[in-house]
Amino acid sequence: MVIPPLTGKRALVTGGTGGIGLETALALAGAGAEVVVAGRAKTKVDHAVAAVREAVGTAKVTGLVLDLASLASIDRAAAEVLATGQPLDLLINNAGVMAVPERRETVDGFEVTFGTNHLGHFALTGHLLPALLAAPAARVVTVSAKVARNKGATLEDPLSAVSYAGMAAYTKSKLANVVFTLELARRATGTGITAVAVHPGTSATGLQQHLPKYAQVLASALLERFVGQSPADAARPSLHAATNPGIKPGDFVVPDARGELRGAPHVAELPVAATDPDVGRRLWELSEELTRVAYSFR
Known part of the structure; x- marks a missing residue:
């Protein structure tokens, strides 16, 4: 895929140590962007930085230790990014977890799927808002999934406090990614920020790590x-x-082939469940309350 030259642009990719995130970081660096690769484990971050440098000899790339399941880690990582004083042109909210077999909680007491996939990225984006606003035309790209289109998808009981099922929690979090994007787009009107959601299609990546081992092997062999x-x-x-x-x-950018499983990217219709502004407002207010991160667009 050919993308425009990005020399002079700065990008941050969460979940950039492998899979889709690493490929995103490689492509951005190859186009000339300065890339910050963010991930939970320092060893994996270091390996990813080395991989980008090896693949792109001219790459300007740094690593950032970031655990989206910890508000303290998000705060520290964002402070590190802001301390450079540089604008942030591209924020790719790519990291995620899927199909966690039993209900687990983040260090802050949130159900881990919703807490990581939505609340973590909500808090990170809010903390990085000054750097995004300092860029002439920043973009916030949040990776959702096809399950956001599921019939009956809802944000009721977002923290799965009443009942829990791994894929149901994942569906809520991916719907929340689109709702967040639309609400961010509304609130950022008049600024230089463009908020976009994507569904990447289907690929065998580390996202399947919580599936049974046989299912992981099957996915790896058949999906691609x-x-x-x-x-x-x-x-x-x-x-x-x-x-x-x-x-x-x-x-909302998705693959154009049948079933949105693969194909060239194009803009598609939004998941119906995500389009109600009142749903967006309620999710935003809940997210601010839970993360204690308030956005200021001035």
Whole structure:
């Protein structure tokens, strides 16, 4: 995929140590952007930075230890980014967890799937808002999933306090990613920030780590060959959302092939459940209350 030159731009990719995130970081660095690769484990972050430097000889890349399941870690990581005094042109909210078999909690007491996939990225984006506002035309790209379109998808009981099922929690978090994007687009009107959601399609990545071992092997063997795509191809919706000049606030970028499993990125209809502004307002207010992060667009 050819993307525009990004020399002079600065990008941060969460979950950038492997899979779709690493492929996104590689492509951005290859286009000339200065890239911050964020991940939970320092050893994996260091390996990813080395991989980008090896693949792109001219790469300007640094690592950032960031655990989206910890508000303290998010606060520290964001402070490190802001301390450079540089604008942030691209924020790719890519990291995520899926199908955790039993209900677990983050260090702050949130159900781990919703806490990581939505609340963690909500807090990170809010903390990084000064750097995003300092950029002439920043983009916030949040990676959702096809399950956000599921019939009956809802944000009721978002922390799964009443009942828990791994894929149900994942569906809520991915719907929340789109709702967050639309509400951010509304609130950022008049600024230089463009908020976009994406569905990357289907690819065998570390996201399947909580599936049974046999299912992981099956996914790895079948997804890319028959119904899915490589992580590099799955990164194309994020790259399109981050760099295509025709992208508008609130767009939802997905693969264009049948079933949205693979294909070239294009803008598609939003999940119906995400389009109610009142749902967006309620999620935003809940997220501010839980994370204690308040956005200021001035």
